[in-house]
Amino acid sequence: MITRNPKVADAINRSQKQIACIDSVLNTSNNTDNSYPSRKASRLLDYSEDLEPEDMFYQNKSYERALDELNLKIKILESKAIEDQKLLETLRSKVKASQANDKLMVSKLEYENVQADKVIRSLKETLAIGLEEENRILKQEYERLLRSGGFEENKGHKEHDQMMYE
Secondary structure (H helix, E strand, O other), X not given: OOOOOHHHHHHHHHHHHHHHHHHHHHHOOOOOOOOHHHHHHHHHHHHHHOOOHHHHXXXXXXXXXXXXXXXXXXXXXXXXXXXXHHHHHHHHHHHHHHHHHHHHHHHHHHHHHHHHHHHHHHHHHHHHHHHHHXXXXXXXXXXXXXXXXXXXXXXXXXXXXXXHHO
């Protein structure tokens, strides 16, 4: 079982080392290695030579029980690793869904921004056209008043209006 959870991986490695130690005790008859598990296995084997067959049976049962316990621990750790993996996958899918939702929202906002820019440009163009038209009409009115000399009449009205407001 391969897991990305370091605690689970460490626990599995420790269990596998313990199993290897027990296997070496059960399977080693002449061990010349000086590592601690090998020395321990050698001592246990030396001790087991002095045991009666009945004691040897119980010692083997003890090893088998320890091995069964280790196998059970490994299975528990593997099931926890599988649960962790499922949780990681669930979290990844939620993150992907959230990212997709965020991308969709960004796309929607960009689209709305483009549409708003189009409306603003259209309003500016309409306003510019309206201002040009109004400016043209005012120029025509101004030129007409210049030709007809209507400013003198308006001047009198303007002075009258100013006196009324003061």
